[in-house]
Amino acid sequence: MLDPRRLLTFRAVVRAGSMTAAAADLGYTPSAVSQQVAALERETATPLLVRHARGVLPTEAGALLVEHADVVAGRLARAAEEVADLTALRTGRLRLASFASAGARLLPGAIGEFRRRHPAVRLSLELAEPDECPDRLRDGDLDLAITFGYVPGPAPDTDGLTATFLFDDAVNVALPAGHPALGDTLTAADELDVSTLRDAAWIRDAGSLCREQLVDMCASAGYTPNIAFDSDDFPMVSGLVESGVGVALVPDLAVHQMGRRVVLRRLRPRVVRRIEALTLPNPTPATAAMLDVLRSRRAA
Amino acid sequence: MLDPRRLLTFRAVVRAGSMTAAAADLGYTPSAVSQQVAALERETATPLLVRHARGVLPTEAGALLVEHADVVAGRLARAAEEVADLTALRTGRLRLASFASAGARLLPGAIGEFRRRHPAVRLSLELAEPDECPDRLRDGDLDLAITFGYVPGPAPDTDGLTATFLFDDAVNVALPAGHPALGDTLTAADELDVSTLRDAAWIRDAGSLCREQLVDMCASAGYTPNIAFDSDDFPMVSGLVESGVGVALVPDLAVHQMGRRVVLRRLRPRVVRRIEALTLPNPTPATAAMLDVLRSRRAA
DNA sequence: GTCGGGCTTAAGCTGTGCTTCATGCTCGAC
DNA sequence: GTCGAGCATGAAGCACAGCTTAAGCCCGAC
Incomplete structure (x- = not known):
């Protein structure tokens, strides 16, 4: 099973189009993001990004992971939201x-x-x-x-x-x-x-x-x-x-x-x-x- | 957004029925699991488990989280599997x-x-x-x-x-x-x-x-x-x-x-x-x- | 050519989160 | 009743994941 933390930062990278931009979004340094992505690529034993001069693009495997990461991120957000609804008695x-x-x-x-x-x-x-x-x-x-x-x-x-x-x-x-x-x-x-x-x-x-x-x-x-x-x-x-x-x-x-x-x-x-x-x-x-x-x- | 790591160990706890059993499943000590669950309850500001003499049971909020955690875990597993299929040319x-x-x-x-x-x-x-x-x-x-x-x-x-x-x-x-x-x-x-x-x-x-x-x-x-x-x-x-x-x-x-x-x-x-x-x-x-x-x- | 943006690597440090140990609790057996 | 087993929890300490800083490299722009 993949490390969800890495998967989510990888998603941020693909959405942002570059590691540097993702790092800014996440409040990290580009180096941290690069290392996370490298770890994820090691974990899956597959290149997930093609490195460009102006950023990065996902490979087929990378695009596949982003789809799953979207679901994961959505569920995490929904879970937090629904628990908040519960405590606020909105449900x-x-x-x-x-x-x-x-x-x-x-x-x-x-x-x-x-x-x-x-x-x-x-x-x-x-x-x-x-x-x-x-x-x-x-x-x-x-x-x-x-x-x-x-x-x-x-x-x-x-x-x-x-x-x-x-x-x-x-x-x-x-x-x-x-x-x-x-x-x-x-x-x-x-x-x-x-x-x-x-x-x-x-x-x-x-x-x-x-x-x-x-x-x-x-x-x-x-x-x-x-x-x-x-x-x-x-x-x-x-x-x-x-x-x-x-x-x-x-x-x-x-x-x-x-x-x-x-x-x-x-x-x-x-x-x-x-x-x-x-x-x-x-x-x-x-x-x-x-x-x-x-x-x-x-x-x- | 919730910490996915904690969410997944929480899921293991509910599935196992007790923190000790979940710890055994995950290869941790009961203390580690207890601390993770405590952190998740702090994060959501909601009690998620009712502590029993013979284990634990999820509260309503806890059951809600487990449902989402199941989806998350499923996606993580599927993601890893599909990437493996990709590298093995099964797809x-x-x-x-x-x-x-x-x-x-x-x-x-x-x-x-x-x-x-x-x-x-x-x-x-x-x-x-x-x-x-x-x-x-x-x-x-x-x-x-x-x-x-x-x-x-x-x-x-x-x-x-x-x-x-x-x-x-x-x-x-x-x-x-x-x-x-x-x-x-x-x-x-x-x-x-x-x-x-x-x-x-x-x-x-x-x-x-x-x-x-x-x-x-x-x-x-x-x-x-x-x-x-x-x-x-x-x-x-x-x-x-x-x-x-x-x-x-x-x-x-x-x-x-x-x-x-x-x-x-x-x-x-x-x-x-x-x-x-x-x-x-x-x-x-x-x-x-x-x-x-x-x-x-x-x-x- | 120089410059700048972007990714990567090495080195070092910090904090999360683990372990170990000890405590408290409940329940069941005796 | 007392004892012991099983479970959850807390404090203390330690290790490693993962962050930062700093430097380097590659590429495209000017």
Whole structure:
């Protein structure tokens, strides 16, 4: 394989018509250019230039090399340009993942804002549960994942990743109207103590990592929950609650999926989902830009 | 523009999946490869690899660069290969020029032999007078020219070119039967002294640099020729001689174009055209091969 | 002839980029 | 848990590619 450096200076020589002119173009001395060309001719074991009094002309082999050199030079320039486009967000790709309720409530606005700022970046979004996101980020399958972890609760495994706090999503308990635990609390602002739900039947949303969370929460209050139903769909949870099957945990982000007749109460002690954006430590420009958008909307 | 060297080692890294493996492929140490990649990332101001525990994976920008690097590497390899083909005469081009009579008598055999030896080389042949060939060779318009110069006579201007002697083409004088200068010479083997043509009318072939030659020849014999006609076509010269318009100089190579009724005699003192092959001092492989063919046929 | 433009060569120096060595990290085995 | 293998990275040092300077040569112009 030919030395690309020499090939490119040879191209400059042929384009300039003389070694001296090429040297001026390249910022070298004529001697340097002459030596490069000589080295290339040694490398190919073929004369590439016919030396004239007024400059040089390529031989057939030389003309052949120049054609290839043109392609090489073009690719090198295009490569630099496209990478610059990528960092300037004039092009590129951003692969997002999010759990369902954030996908429905948080992301549409953020994505809209991102597209206004960087219309040329191609976006993709898929639903993915928080537990699978770290590995997929590390594998390069994803650029940014919206995940959550319960507070209090075990921190998710984000080794080698960067977690950006977005906001805390308060968790409510959803009850049918007239549920005994509601007692005399008549106003929606009232909180409900976890211990008052000791005898409740629980409907658990299986899709949102609430599994251990529900058990842990009740354990803190000194009992083991009676789990009557596992669902992975908030509308269904809503229907079950409305029909009096049981009570359920519903974070703020999912509240809009609950029916009107469901009663929602904050929990005491407070339970929240900590919503975070997970990225690689060296985010791509597009990823960093999306982090900016998410942070700015958190502030707003 | 990116440094092609670094780009190619980066390509090797991505293909190998790890810097260490790429280093082994390239014959470097892992450290060297790591530094090259770091330099490329500095150059592009963009992370190009995500570092894994078990190797590396390209980022979007990195994958983009690898695509371009593949093209670059391919072109470099193809360039080297095609130049090798050229020097091995598995491809290439040979642009020949020749004056008319050599084109008809000498070259067909040589070209046939050349094509047998190197069937892949594309040949072209055009008619060109000896005086225009040197410049066209120097300009790179031609690779090899068959030329001639009269002996005795001024050597053609071949500065900076290489002349390969092929053979001497003896010059005859063509006369109509019964021309007075024939006198009592009855056999074709007889020579005719130039001085005996003092009173002849001359038909001059304008195409073959005979212009000054005819005048010089006669001057050596002490007279100025009476030039009755200028032609650039041997058959026409033949017809003119046959009809008794005058006499003409006809080299051996053109004898076959003369009519049967023309009488031919060698000249005394002897006059020849020196047939030469003119090339650049550093001939291309195809040119050198054709010189070989021409020399071998001269020997035969 | 002299002059100037252009290519080449020799000699010498500089900087890129290599090696070696050491460190830190992750993962898997034990 | 500790250890070791494999990988990436950094500092230090060294070598060579490739640059510069300087001189020479060739050719064409004047």
